[in-house]
Amino acid sequence: MEAQKNLLLDIKDLKVHFDIAAKSAWPWSKPSKLKAVDGVGIRLYEGETLGVVGESGCGKSTFARAVIGLVEATDGNVVWLGQDLTKLDHVGMREKRKEIQMIFQDPLASLNPRMTVGEIIAEPLKAFYPELAADDVKQQVKAMMAKVGLLPNVINRYPHEFSGGQCQRIGIARALILKPKLIICDEPVSALDVSIQAQVVNLLKSLQKEMGLSLIFIAHDLSVVKHISDRVLVMYLGNAVEMGEGDALFAEPKHPYTKALMSAVPIPDPDLERNKHIELLEGELPSPMNPPSGCVFRTRCPQATAGCAEKKPQLEGGDVHAVACLNVH
Ligand SMILES: Nc1ncnc2c1ncn2[C@@H]1O[C@H](COP(=O)(O)OP(=O)(O)O)[C@@H](O)[C@H]1O
Ligand code: SF4
Ligand SMILES: [Mg+2]
Numbered sequence: 001m002e003a004q005k006n007l008l009l010d011i012k013d014l015k016v017h018f019d020i021a022a023k024s025a026w027p028w029s030k031p032s033k034l035k036a037v038d039g040v041g042i043r044l045y046e047g048e049t050l051g052v053v054g055e056s057g058c059g060k061s062t063f064a065r066a067v068i069g070l071v072e073a074t075d076g077n078v079v080w081l082g083q084d085l086t087k088l089d090h091v092g093m094r095e096k097r098k099e100i101q102m103i104f105q106d107p108l109a110s111l112n113p114r115m116t117v118g119e120i121i122a123e124p125l126k127a128f129y130p131e132l133a134a135d136d137v138k139q140q141v142k143a144m145m146a147k148v149g150l151l152p153n154v155i156n157r158y159p160h161e162f163s164g165g166q167c168q169r170i171g172i173a174r175a176l177i178l179k180p181k182l183i184i185c186d187e188p189v190s191a192l193d194v195s196i197q198a199q200v201v202n203l204l205k206s207l208q209k210e211m212g213l214s215l216i217f218i219a220h221d222l223s224v225v226k227h228i229s230d231r232v233l234v235m236y237l238g239n240a241v242e243m244g245e246g247d248a249l250f251a252e253p254k255h256p257y258t259k260a261l262m263s264a265v266p267i268p269d270p271d272l273e274r275n276k277h278i279e280l281l282e283g284e285l286p287s288p289m290n291p292p293s294g295c296v297f298r299t300r301c302p303q304a305t306a307g308c309a310e311k312k313p314q315l316e317g318g319d320v321h322a323v324a325c326l327n328v329h
Contacts, residue, residue, distance in 0.1 A: 005045035008182060008214055009067070013039045014076035016059075016066050020289060034289045036062040038238035038296075039076070043319065044182070049208065049215040051225030051246070053261065054235035057285055060218045063235070064184045067216070068102055069093040098128060101175040105187040107167035111159040111174075118155040121145065121173045128178060140177065147210075148173045148203060165196035169203070176207065184216045189224060201228055222261050226250060231319075234258045237296040238288055244321035254323040256301050257281075295326065303327055 016037040022029035037059045044050050052060050065071045067078055069085060078085040085096060101124075104110040111120055121141045125132065142152050148169040159167055168188055175183050185204065189197040205228055208215055219225050225232055232249050234242040234257065242255040253259045260281045283300045286292055292299050298308040305327060313324040323329070 005048070007043060008046050008081060009042070009044040010077075010079040011040065011042045011067065012077045012079070013041055014063065014066060014078065015039055015074045016062050016071055017074040032289050035238050035291060036288055037066060038288075038291070040233075040235070040238070040240045041076075041315070042233055042240070042243065044214055044216065046181070047208075047212050047214055048230045049217055049228050051229030051232040052216060052218045052235060053220065053222050053225055053232065055261075055285060056220055057288075058235045059238040059288070060220075060235055061186050062238075064102065064186050064216065064218060068100055068184060069096075070102075097124070097180075098178050099180050100182045100184065101178065101180040102184045102186065103168070103171045103175050103188050105190050107164050107171050107188075107191065108159055108162075110171055111167060113159055116156050116158060117145075117150070117162075117170055120159070120170060121177055124174060125177050141173075144173045144177050147176070147207065163196075164192045165200060168192065168200050172200075172203065172207070176211070179211070180213070182214045182216070184218075186218045187220065188217075190219065190221075197224065204228065222264075234261065237286060237291055239296050240315050240324060241297060242323045243315060244317075244323075245319075248321040252321075254321070254328045255297075255325050256303050257297050295324075 014037055018034040018036055019031040020034050021031050040063055042050060052063070054060055062071060066073045069088070073086045076086070080096065080100070085093065088096070115123070118138070118141050121144060122137050125137055125140060142155065145152055145155065150166065150169055150173065159170065162170065188204070189200050192200060201224065204215065207213065215228070217225055217228050226246065229246050231243065231245050233240055234255065236257050242249065242253065242258045249258070253262050281300050286296070286299055294309040294311050295301070295313050298304040301308065308326055311326060313326045315322045315324040316329065317323055
């Protein structure tokens with residue numbers, strides 16, 4: 001029998017709605033709501049990688065930031081090892097940074113340009129464990145640099161002296177120095193050259209195995225998450241439209257949006273690639289300030305029927321493979 005997996009994160013119906021100031025100057029005009037995340041739920045188990053995909057603007061970063069408390073959740077729960085993080089104050093949330101860390105899309109911009117590599121990686125350690133001796137800190141930083149493939153002699157250099165890929169290694173070392181249980185990676189390779197992307201993905205994969213980490217790995221491209229994810233969540237306009245174990249989802253995508261994303265992924269075989277049917281999505285991503293009624297995908301869905309404007313589909317089907325579509329099941 002398969003060993004019982006340990007549930008780390010149980011996110012229920014998470015919503016982040018931003019208030020957007022009214023354009024009109026009339027005092028009675030109300031601010032509008034931008035529904036960046038509109039009811040997303042996931043479960044994440046120990047040692048697991050959840051890939052999150054969807055085109056730019058669909059709410060991936062806002063979702064990630066709400067999990068770690070960088071933006072306030074409007075509604076829903078983020079239950080981390082039995083404790084609801086949305087109920088914690090600033091001090092309580094800060095403590096959780098020992099367990100949950102984040103790495104960002106733009107590696108250089110996310111590093112303080114006035115600090116050396118050694119100082120950047122040491123900073124979280126010094127903040128949480130001020131009693132640690134300087135030698136001890138330095139030793140831990142050097143060990144972490146070796147783990148992420150940075151030579152120890154670059155410890156006194158500054159971020160601008162490094163390539164994008166190396167900057168991301170510095171960001172990873174900084175995120176790992178507190179030995180967290182979960183790292184949320186917000187498009188960590190999107191700004192890197194394709195040749196470097198695989199190196200960074202492979203590094204994260206091997207560190208995950210070695211340290212027993214869980215990852216939430218965000219990308220706008222399905223082909224990037226394919227190699228690293230145990231399960232994949234597909235988001236569209238702030239909603240979860242499909243979620244499934246990688247094999248099941250990639251072998252048999254069910255939601256019309258996932259199918260469209262999938263047909264955009266290049267196939268390595270040139271004959272297959274030439275003959276494949278590309279389901280191009282028509283039209284623009286609607287504004288999250290004025291999302292379509294019923295199913296949010298209906299304005300671009302090739303399978304939409306009249307009922308799709310009436311009822312909002314819910315994600316149904318369980319942990320292995322779930323889809324939110326009124327015309328699939
Ligand atoms: N602080 C904010 N205030 C208002 N709108 C925001 C804010 N952050 C993000 N948004 C909006 O929320 C939507 C989702 O953005 P984001 O989460 O960055 O998407 P993604 O990461 O998938 O590209 C977008 O329409 C974006 O403009
Ligand atoms: S519910 Fe309707 S519009 Fe939405 S994905 Fe399914 S078929 Fe398309
Ligand atoms: Mg983003």
